[in-house]
Every structure is written in structure tokens, then in C-alpha cells.
Amino acid sequence: MKPGPFIYTAPDSLEEALELLDEHGGEAKPLAGGQSLMPLLNMRFAQPAVLVDLNPVPGLDGIVQRDAQLEIGATVRQASFGASPLVREHIPAAATAVPHIGHFVTRNRGTVGGSLAHADARGELPLALVALEGSVRVASHRNGERMVSADELFVTHFTTSLSDEELLVSSIWPIADNDWHFAFEEFAQRHGDYALGMVCVGIRVSNGHVSDARVAVSAVTDRPVCLDDAGAALIGHAAVPDAAREAGAMAATAVDPHSDLHATARYRRHLTGALVERACLVVFEAAS
Ligand SMILES: Cc1cc2nc3c(=O)[nH]c(=O)nc-3n(C[C@H](O)[C@H](O)[C@H](O)COP(=O)(O)OP(=O)(O)OC[C@H]3O[C@@H](n4cnc5c(N)ncnc54)[C@H](O)[C@@H]3O)c2cc1C
Incomplete structure (x- = not known):
């Protein structure tokens, strides 16, 4: 497939890029790395009249x-x-x-x-x-x-x-202070494929106990979200495997994924719990 016709613009300042987007409203799309936009153009899922190439714009790459x-x-x-x-x-x-x-x-x-x-x-x-x-x-x-x-x-x-x-x-x-430790975990069928489940867990540990925690998940939700209950389940507990298991179980209960040709909803729910548990163990280890 080939993209529909469009006007390519290469602004040489941020102001010019913003003016182009303003002038063309919803008819214009910024072009960055093109790794998602170009396939969408080629399949004609997107047909903007104007592309505003951000790559020549100075000051955006620091x-x-x-x-x-x-x-x-x-x-x-x-x-x-x-x-x-x-x-x-x-x-x-x-x-x-x-x-x-x-x-x-x-x-x-x-x-x-x-x-x-x-x-x-x-x-x-x-x-x-x-x-x-x-x-x-x-x-x-x-x-x-x-x-x-x-x-x-x-x-x-x-x-x-x-x-x-x-x-x-x-x-x-x-930049979190030194008491915070974060871990990112995901599972995809092959490396580089889109993930079936992904989590990012952060905990703050004081005197061997979790004093603050964040459990964020995506791929099993329609956007990245923090699961407050799973995070709260960790607070006050010693940084031990039981606490990790409990947070994983709460995360699995909190999400409501759907089935598709890659995995069932049940599998994704289980995966979320397993990834949260694994990420908790990683941060506990880092904090010890
Ligand atoms: C084979 C393949 C595998 C991939 N696997 C993954 C993966 O596992 N995980 C993952 O996260 N991504 C994956 N991607 C997508 C990749 O990360 C893209 O780079 C990313 O989604 C879009 O970044 P881009 O710079 O290429 O943006 P583009 O493709 O240029 O733009 C994407 C969209 O964002 C808009 N846009 C771009 N920049 C801005 C801006 N500064 N302000 C406002 N709007 C803007 C564009 O108008 C367009 O709508 C994959 C892509 C390919 C081709």
C-alpha cells in the first residue's frame, strides 16, 4: 500500500511547527520517528493533508x-x-x-x-x-x-x-530519592513483540518495611494505570515474598483484560499478578 497524497513540511523552528499545526488543525499531523505513523499512512488508516516533520526543528532533542x-x-x-x-x-x-x-x-x-x-x-x-x-x-x-x-x-x-x-x-x-526502588517487567511472546502484560513497581523502604509503593500496569488495560489497592497492600509490610505475592494477587483481581487471538483474559490476569510479584521481588532485593 502507498499513502494518500499529503503536503510535507519541514519547519525550522518550534514556532513555525506550531503555526503549521494551528493553520491546518486536524488536517495536519506531526511526524517524529515515523515508526507508527508511516505504517498507518501506508495502510491509509491515517490520511492527513499535511505532515509537519519535527526532525529538523532545533531544540527538541536534548x-x-x-x-x-x-x-x-x-x-x-x-x-x-x-x-x-x-x-x-x-x-x-x-x-x-x-x-x-x-x-x-x-x-x-x-x-x-x-x-x-x-x-x-x-x-x-x-x-x-x-x-x-x-x-x-x-x-x-x-x-x-x-x-x-x-x-x-x-x-x-x-x-x-x-x-x-x-x-x-x-x-x-x-528523579526519585534514594529510598525508592523501581522495577519494570513485561512478557511478550517473542522479544520485540508487543507485550501481553507489563508492570512497573516502585517501593520506598525504610527499616526493612515498605513505607510507600506504586504498582502500575498496562497492556491489560486501555491505558497505563496505577493500581492503588495493590500498592497499598505493600505499605507497612516487611519486604518479604509473602507481601510480593499478596500485591500480585491484588493486581490480578484489579484488572479486567479481554481475550484476543494472542491470549485469553484469564491468562492475562494471571500474567499481571505474576509480573507484579516478580517486580516486587526485584525491588525488595534492590532495597535490601
Ligand atoms: C516493528 C515495530 C515494533 C514496535 N514495537 C513496539 C513496542 O514493543 N513497544 C512500543 O512502545 N512501541 C513499539 N513500536 C512503536 C514505536 O515505538 C514507535 O516509535 C512509537 O510508537 C512512535 O514514535 P515515533 O517517534 O516513531 O512517532 P511517529 O510514528 O512519527 O508518530 C506517532 C504518532 O504520534 C504523533 N506525534 C509524534 N510526535 C509527536 C509530538 N511531539 N507531539 C504530538 N504528536 C506527536 C504523530 O502525529 C503520530 O500520530 C513498534 C514499531 C514497529 C514498527
Whole structure:
């Protein structure tokens, strides 16, 4: 298949990119790494009249540490993100998630901003951003900039709360203090396939006991979500295998996945529990 006709634009500033999106409204689409958009164009599932190529836009490809957060420009490639010493040191769970995203070649082109804006419920970076309580910086020609929390960004599968005229400029990843430990776990039938289940668990341990916890899951839900009950089940407990098992059981109960040709709902539910339990054991070990 070949894409329908479109006008290709290559703005050389952020302002110009925002003006183009404003001028063409819902008829225009930003082009980042093209790893999701180009297949959609080729299959004519998307037929935008105008493509606004973000790759020539200066200033969108930086990884910057500011106080207790990392700001990742929209066009930073997934591979560069995962290999960045700042990312590996300060948000290691996000770095751990990167090798699960597709393949070497797709990670070299695919961008962090594109992955977040695409909002695939099976996307690793959307889950990591929710688990780490991150946010995105968004800009539009008419309304300037605003911040959107990860929780507000992801509405459902392939849908964000951004309007057609808005561009995701960067993502903000808080750096947790040293008492926090995070683990990312997923299962796919083959490495590089979309995951059947994925989780990101974070715990804060003080004196051998869990004082705070986050259990986030995706791929079995229509967007990445924190399972508050599963997180709460860990708080106050000693960091021991029984607590991990209980959190896994609560997570399995909390999700309501559906069956498809890859796996049954029952399997996905069981998988979620097993992944949460495994991630808890990893963070308990890291905290000990
Ligand atoms: C074979 C294959 C396997 C894959 N496996 C996985 C996987 O396992 N996990 C996973 O998470 N992903 C996977 N992907 C998708 C890949 O990660 C894409 O790179 C990602 O989904 C989109 O990023 P992109 O930079 O390529 O964006 P593009 O494809 O260029 O754009 C995607 C969408 O986001 C919009 N967009 C892009 N940037 C912005 C922005 N800054 N602001 C607003 N809107 C924007 C575009 O208009 C488009 O609608 C796979 C892709 C392929 C081809």
C-alpha cells in the first residue's frame, strides 16, 4: 500500500511547527520517528493533508537534568534515551524498559515524544512515565505552554488529551530519592513483540518495611494505570515474598483484560499478578 497524497513540511523552528499545526488543525499531523505513523499512512488508516516533520526543528532533542528531574526533548530517539548516562543513573526503570520497545532499528528512529503521543496501551514508555509520576510539556500557537501529568495525558488506547493543534515538546521525569526502588517487567511472546502484560513497581523502604509503593500496569488495560489497592497492600509490610505475592494477587483481581487471538483474559490476569510479584521481588532485593 502507498499513502494518500499529503503536503510535507519541514519547519525550522518550534514556532513555525506550531503555526503549521494551528493553520491546518486536524488536517495536519506531526511526524517524529515515523515508526507508527508511516505504517498507518501506508495502510491509509491515517490520511492527513499535511505532515509537519519535527526532525529538523532545533531544540527538541536534548536530555537535560534540572534539579530533581530529567527533561527529555520530544525527538530524542528511544535508543538514545535508553543509553543516556543521565537516564540510566536517575531513572533506571525507564532505561530498563527501552530494550523491550520493538527492535534495535525501530528504537533508533522512534522517539520518546512519539511513543508518548501515540499512546499505545502496550507502550513501555507511557507505562514508565505514569509509574514515575512524570508529565509532559505541551505547546500550541494560540495558548502557549502547559504541563500535563502522565495520568491526565493518557485517555485510552491511542488517545491522549492533547488537541490537534498541540505539540508534545518534552517529557519530564522526576528523579526519585534514594529510598525508592523501581522495577519494570513485561512478557511478550517473542522479544520485540508487543507485550501481553507489563508492570512497573516502585517501593520506598525504610527499616526493612515498605513505607510507600506504586504498582502500575498496562497492556491489560486501555491505558497505563496505577493500581492503588495493590500498592497499598505493600505499605507497612516487611519486604518479604509473602507481601510480593499478596500485591500480585491484588493486581490480578484489579484488572479486567479481554481475550484476543494472542491470549485469553484469564491468562492475562494471571500474567499481571505474576509480573507484579516478580517486580516486587526485584525491588525488595534492590532495597535490601
Ligand atoms: C516493528 C515495530 C515494533 C514496535 N514495537 C513496539 C513496542 O514493543 N513497544 C512500543 O512502545 N512501541 C513499539 N513500536 C512503536 C514505536 O515505538 C514507535 O516509535 C512509537 O510508537 C512512535 O514514535 P515515533 O517517534 O516513531 O512517532 P511517529 O510514528 O512519527 O508518530 C506517532 C504518532 O504520534 C504523533 N506525534 C509524534 N510526535 C509527536 C509530538 N511531539 N507531539 C504530538 N504528536 C506527536 C504523530 O502525529 C503520530 O500520530 C513498534 C514499531 C514497529 C514498527
